[in-house]
Amino acid sequence: MIRVAWLVAKKDLRIELRSRILLWQVLPFGVLALVLAGLALGPVQAGHSSAAPGLFYLVTLFVTLLVIARSQAVEETPGTRESIATLGLDPAGVFLGKALALMVELWVVGLVLLSGAVLLLHTALAGTVSALPSVLVTLGAMAAAGTLYGALTAGLDGPATLLPVLALPAFAPLLVAGERSFSAALHGGALWEWWVIVVVALVSYLAVGVLLYGVLEEA
Amino acid sequence: MSEPVVRLRNAVVVTNGFPLLSGVDLEIPSQSLTVLTGANGAGKTSLLRLLGGLLALTSGEGQVAGVTLGTESRRALRRSVGWLGHEGSFYGELTVRENLVFAARALDRPLTLLPDALERVGLSGRADTVTRMLSAGQRRRLGLAWLLVRRPALWLLDEPYASLDDSGRTFLDELLADVQAAGASVVMSAHDELRSATLKPTIVRLAGGRIVSPS
Numbered sequence: 001m002i003r004v005a006w007l008v009a010k011k012d013l014r015i016e017l018r019s020r021i022l023l024w025q026v027l028p029f030g031v032l033a034l035v036l037a038g039l040a041l042g043p044v045q046a047g048h049s050s051a052a053p054g055l056f057y058l059v060t061l062f063v064t065l066l067v068i069a070r071s072q073a074v075e076e077t078p079g080t081r082e083s084i085a086t087l088g089l090d091p092a093g094v095f096l097g098k099a100l101a102l103m104v105e106l107w108v109v110g111l112v113l114l115s116g117a118v119l120l121l122h123t124a125l126a127g128t129v130s131a132l133p134s135v136l137v138t139l140g141a142m143a144a145a146g147t148l149y150g151a152l153t154a155g156l157d158g159p160a161t162l163l164p165v166l167a168l169p170a171f172a173p174l175l176v177a178g179e180r181s182f183s184a185a186l187h188g189g190a191l192w193e194w195w196v197i198v199v200v201a202l203v204s205y206l207a208v209g210v211l212l213y214g215v216l217e218e219a
Numbered sequence: 220m221s222e223p224v225v226r227l228r229n230a231v232v233v234t235n236g237f238p239l240l241s242g243v244d245l246e247i248p249s250q251s252l253t254v255l256t257g258a259n260g261a262g263k264t265s266l267l268r269l270l271g272g273l274l275a276l277t278s279g280e281g282q283v284a285g286v287t288l289g290t291e292s293r294r295a296l297r298r299s300v301g302w303l304g305h306e307g308s309f310y311g312e313l314t315v316r317e318n319l320v321f322a323a324r325a326l327d328r329p330l331t332l333l334p335d336a337l338e339r340v341g342l343s344g345r346a347d348t349v350t351r352m353l354s355a356g357q358r359r360r361l362g363l364a365w366l367l368v369r370r371p372a373l374w375l376l377d378e379p380y381a382s383l384d385d386s387g388r389t390f391l392d393e394l395l396a397d398v399q400a401a402g403a404s405v406v407m408s409a410h411d412e413l414r415s416a417t418l419k420p421t422i423v424r425l426a427g428g429r430i431v432s433p434s
Binding site for chain 2: 011018
């Protein structure tokens with residue numbers, strides 16, 4: 001399972017590096033969205049506003065949906081999905097590999113957007129840095145859930161519009177927990193209960209994915 | 220006499236309430252070449268997909284490459300056969316070599332098989348070309364290289380002559396003859412009967428999801 005996961009993750013990341021869609025399309029979209037958020041708040045207020053972590057996660061959500069769709073799209077070249085199916089790969093390994101690749105991509109996105117939050121939303125650098133671990137774990141959980149929902153919507157009519165509808169309820173607790181822990185890092189407050197939610201969600205989505213990904217792919 | 224590589228009894232496949240195959244009886248000996256012919260929608264690709272583990276048997280019984288349909292895992296079947304669809308079937312952003320390395324590693328095949336496979340299909344000079352830059356015929360050759368790396372006991376080819384020029388068709392004839400000589404079986408679909416001077420296939424005609432000839 002681990003061998004297959006590593007193989008799939010390397011393949012997905014190599015495809016993403018070569019296509020440069022993350023670099024030239026997805027990241028610029030995220031930065032632009034952050035600029036708009038900064039303009040909406042105003043340059044002075046932004047850093048002191050409790051809205052900054054929420055805006056960060058809102059933009060991250062939009063970008064995450066794009067990256068999930070992209071992760072499934074690489075399998076959608078005509079004939080590719082069935083050709084790969086005939087390799088008989090362990091579905092749990094495929095899930096873990098795709099989730100790992102998505103996680104790495106979201107971490108890159110997260111680091112860029114956190115830098116953008118400091119520059120454009122004027123969040124405190126020290127607080128933003130201390131929020132980094134919780135952001136990475138939240139994005140990891142979103143990658144695991146997104147891989148599951150991406151597989152669920154792949155092959156259905158209108159996956160690009162169906163994915164947000166199905167995934168948002170799953171993302172909602174992650175976004176709330178992520179936003180609260182980012183706020184706590186910036187403005188002070190208890191962190192651990194939000195950490196618990198995010199870590200439990202990450203482990204749960206990974207477990208569900210390992211168990212169900214094969215069923216979803218066959219469906 | 221060796222066991223047949225395919226044995227189907229009254230095989231029925233229904234998808235979304237639509238019957239794709241409606242009672243197929245078929246026996247394919249090992250080391251043979253079988254061509255499935257018939258009009259569009261006759262069931263050629265569906266039959267190939269059943270044999271490749273890409274479709275589930277709804278009723279009936281069958282054995283393919285030693286795997287019993289319906290009871291054993293379709294994953295086990297998929298690993299035992301080699302499938303080449305009539306579409307590209309590869310990751311366009313990976314190079315020819317990277318696609319083959321991915322398949323070889325996925326199937327625990329030694330990477331030392333790659334140079335010979337690329338040489339055999341005439342893609343040695345294109346090994347580092349990104350696959351989406353290949354022509355349709357070259358992608359088909361890449362698919363055949365993939366199967367050469369896999370070395371399955373049963374080759375399932377959906378319209379393999381499509382997109383091939385005359386030299387490509389001759390090359391494929393020679394390759395299939397070699398595959399057969401090496402002990403593997405080949406089942407492929409074709410709109411018209413095989414126009415090969417060298418291959419002597421068994422022709423199976425389908426219509427409406429059934430075999431109509433030989434009856």
